[in-house]
Amino acid sequence: DAGITQSPRHKVTETGTPVTLRCHQTENHRYMYWYRQDPGHGLRLIHYSYGVKDTDKGEVSDGYSVSRSKTEDFLLTLESATSSQTSVYFCAIMGLANEQFFGPGTRLTVL
Amino acid sequence: QQQVKQSPQSLIVQKGGISIINCAYENTAFDYFPWYQQFPGKGPALLIAIRPDVSEKKEGRFTISFNKSAKQFSLHIMDSQPGDSATYFCAASMKGGSQGNLIFGKGTKLSVKP
Numbered sequence: 001d002a003g004i005t006q007s008p009r010h011k012v013t014e015t016g017t018p019v020t021l022r023c024h025q026t027e028n029h030r031y032m033y034w035y036r037q038d039p040g041h042g043l044r045l046i047h048y049s050y051g052v053k054d055t056d057k058g059e060v061s062d063g064y065s066v067s068r069s070k071t072e073d074f075l076l077t078l079e080s081a082t083s084s085q086t087s088v089y090f091c092a093i094m095g096l097a098n099e100q101f102f103g104p105g106t107r108l109t110v111l
Numbered sequence: 112q113q114q115v116k117q118s119p120q121s122l123i124v125q126k127g128g129i130s131i132i133n134c135a136y137e138n139t140a141f142d143y144f145p146w147y148q149q150f151p152g153k154g155p156a157l158l159i160a161i162r163p164d165v166s167e168k169k170e171g172r173f174t175i176s177f178n179k180s181a182k183q184f185s186l187h188i189m190d191s192q193p194g195d196s197a198t199y200f201c202a203a204s205m206k207g208g209s210q211g212n213l214i215f216g217k218g219t220k221l222s223v224k225p
Binding site: 031042044058090094098102 | 155160204
């Protein structure tokens with residue numbers, strides 16, 4: 001599992017509340033990614049990071065922000081959750097040969 | 112031009128048969144083509160990957176075939192087993208630019224019947 005953990009694994013929240021998801025890696029990889037997975041859409045990139053404090057937007061970044069203050073942690077924040085953000089969120093890291101390894105996922109439900 | 116189109120959406124194969132999943136892309140700058148396997152409730156797991164300098168790569172029962180001129184690549188699962196029942200995703204990325212960001216196909220749900 002490439003030493004990736006995600007927390008929480010499941011969360012139910014209400015529309016309009018802020019939510020932060022955490023991705024933690026133990027192997028000092030430089031690149032980290034946040035994806036969301038929805039039926040019929042596959043996996044879509046939200047944001048990615050190429051180092052501490054270095055982040056950039058992906059395909060579906062609206063409504064999301066990220067932060068990376070330490071190499072091992074990459075946080076995804078939904079400032080004001082909406083029902084359209086109900087999804088399964090996956091964190092990934094890039095390995096030495098440019099391959100990506102995924103965490104176990106966080107299932108988020110916004111009521 | 113950034114899309115990766117995957118087919119079929121779902122596939123049912125008998126045990127021992129060959130499962131074939133196809134992907135097509137438009138961006139000729141893509142130079143890395145992985146396949147991921149995902150079981151329900153789990154994260155995608157890297158299965159096998161290929162770069163465009165080779166036309167085929169085999170790992171056990173899994174083979175990627177790559178056709179650069181047609182901009183297509185496919186996953187073949189030989190001697191398919193019920194344990195192979197999962198969702199499979201193809202993807203593509205390129206070096207530089209967006210730091211190797213993967214563009215995923217929409218997935219194929221494979222069911223292998225005993």
